[in-house]
Amino acid sequence: xxxxxxxxxxxxxxxxxxxxxxxxxxxxxxxxxxxxxxxxxxxxxxxxxxxxxxxxxxxxxxxxxxxxxxxxxxxxxxxxxxxxxxxxxxxxxxxxxxxxxxxxxxxxxxxxxxxxxxxxxxxxxxxxxxxxxxxxxxxxxxxxxxxxxxxxxxxxxxxxxxxxxxxxxxxxxxxxxxxxxxxxxxxxxxxxxxxxxxxxxxxxxxxxxxxxxxxxxxxxxxxxx
Amino acid sequence: xxxxxxxxxxxxxxxxxxxxxxxxxxxxxxxxxxxxxxxxxxxxxxxxxxxxxxxxxxxxxxxxxxxxxxxxxxxxxxxxxxxxxxxxxxxxxxxxxxxxxxxxxxxxxxxxxxxxxxxxxxxxxxxxxxxxxxxxxxxxxxxxxxxxxxxxxxxxxxxxxxxxxxxxxxxxxxxxxxxxxxxxxxxxxxxxxxxxxxxxxxxxxxxxxxxxxxxxxxxxxxxxxxxxxxxxxxx
Numbered sequence: 152x153x154x155x156x157x158x159x160x161x162x163x164x165x166x167x168x169x170x171x172x173x174x175x176x177x178x179x180x181x182x183x184x185x186x187x188x189x190x191x192x193x194x195x196x197x198x199x200x201x202x203x204x205x206x207x208x209x210x211x212x213x214x215x216x217x218x219x220x221x222x223x224x225x226x227x228x229x230x231x232x233x234x235x236x237x238x239x240x241x242x243x244x245x246x247x248x249x250x251x252x253x254x255x256x257x258x259x260x261x262x263x264x265x266x267x268x269x270x271x272x273x274x275x276x277x278x279x280x281x282x283x284x285x286x287x288x289x290x291x292x293x294x295x296x297x298x299x300x301x302x303x304x305x306x307x308x309x310x311x312x313x314x315x316x317x318x319x320x321x322x323x324x325x326x327x328x329x330x331x332x333x334x335x336x337x338x339x340x341x342x343x344x345x346x347x348x349x350x351x352x353x354x355x356x357x358x359x360x361x362x363x364x365x366x367x368x369x370x371x372x373x374x375x376x
Numbered sequence: 377x378x379x380x381x382x383x384x385x386x387x388x389x390x391x392x393x394x395x396x397x398x399x400x401x402x403x404x405x406x407x408x409x410x411x412x413x414x415x416x417x418x419x420x421x422x423x424x425x426x427x428x429x430x431x432x433x434x435x436x437x438x439x440x441x442x443x444x445x446x447x448x449x450x451x452x453x454x455x456x457x458x459x460x461x462x463x464x465x466x467x468x469x470x471x472x473x474x475x476x477x478x479x480x481x482x483x484x485x486x487x488x489x490x491x492x493x494x495x496x497x498x499x500x501x502x503x504x505x506x507x508x509x510x511x512x513x514x515x516x517x518x519x520x521x522x523x524x525x526x527x528x529x530x531x532x533x534x535x536x537x538x539x540x541x542x543x544x545x546x547x548x549x550x551x552x553x554x555x556x557x558x559x560x561x562x563x564x565x566x567x568x569x570x571x572x573x574x575x576x577x578x579x580x581x582x583x584x585x586x587x588x589x590x591x592x593x594x595x596x597x598x599x600x601x602x603x604x605x606x607x608x609x610x611x
Contacts, residue, residue: 153480156477157477160478167465168463230464235427235461239427239455241450241478243447375428
């Protein structure tokens with residue numbers, strides 16, 4: 152119970168700061184809308200059906216927006232050395248990691264929802280498939296993106312290469328998640344039944360939970376000097 | 377109560393930032409650690425607090441080994457450093473309530489108010505931290521560090537950037553905390569102030585202890601001279 156309370160408080164603290172400063176939230180959301188907007192102009196829609204490419208573009212947009220946001224996960228912690236004090240508090244490292252992952256998850260979910268809506272509008276997709284099915288696919292994907300982003304965000308922050316290291320670390324790890332997610336989302340856009348989607352969603356959950364567990368277990372090692 | 381470090385070694389790559397240091401701090405005492413830049417003072421403090429696991433040696437509280445991995449140990453510590461460790465986009469009250477919750481204080485709001493009163497900053501509670509001056513932030517940081525009434529208070533260059541009034545206020549709070557069940561370890565460049573506050577002092581150079589003793593035996597000029605001497609036998 153205490154750990155859940157810590158996780159909630161850390162997530163709320165992060166989100167309060169993010170929405171007050173606006174910088175990271177605006178950057179992530181603006182990137183998502185702009186990317187979808189540009190995609191809509193880059194394709195010849197007399198030859199390419201929006202439904203055929205929407206899933207891939209959706210996941211690409213969410214992936215790159217998430218990576219851009221993950222690089223700034225620890226900005227507020229480093230502004231005046233707060234992270235040192237948070238680590239010194241008698242809070243488990245798991246709670247710190249999970250709290251920050253939950254905050255990132257909220258932002259990734261916002262990006263995913265906005266990107267899905269933007270693609271539907273910009274590509275003029277009249278029947279984009281079940282919203283519940285889209286959410287069922289995107290949510291475990293967002294958990295995986297947030298978990299990996301939080302973990303690698305701290306590693307890249309401590310590296311001399313900085314944020315430029317983030318895509319190099321995250322993309323290979325997230326490749327299975329993204330390919331599965333895009334496949335499942337494509338079926339949702341095409342209006343396929345849940346029986347054709349459920350297997351991919353179960354795998355997405357397995358990968359997402361795996362990333363959270365591994366991130367949580369390893370986080371203490373990357374926070375040690 | 378006694379806090380001791382025994383044969384502490386901390387390495388950063390090939391560099392031994394702390395090189396076989398023994399250190400002792402007792403209740404009702406302020407231990408001041410002096411030394412030039414790069415002497416290993418902050419690393420020693422991190423080793424004592426458990427922020428950094430020493431590569432060799434151990435930290436003992438009343439003769440029993442303690443570790444930074446133990447939340448029970450961390451709950452007994454407070455830290456004030458030259459960086460305030462506050463979240464700049466939160467208000468002062470939000471910062472204190474957050475850290476009160478992290479330390480498991482059930483009445484976080486009341487603890488925050490009392491801590492702010494201790495450092496004379498109660499009127500700052502609703503102010504966004506980024507709007508505060510350096511001195512005001514440092515007062516709030518001190519309030520945050522005292523809120524859970526730590527047994528051991530570590531101070532890492534806490535006077536940096538403080539105006540004379542702020543520094544005097546910090547000194548008063550530190551002296552008021554002296555009691556048999558409390559230990560204060562102060563790392564500072566400010567020899568005069570450190571000597572005034574400390575009961576015992578220790579000088580480090582190049583990761584090694586070069587001098588230690590009762591504060592009353594030394595003056596600032598004499599200590600400054602030891603900064604430039606080669607590490608040798610402990611006086």
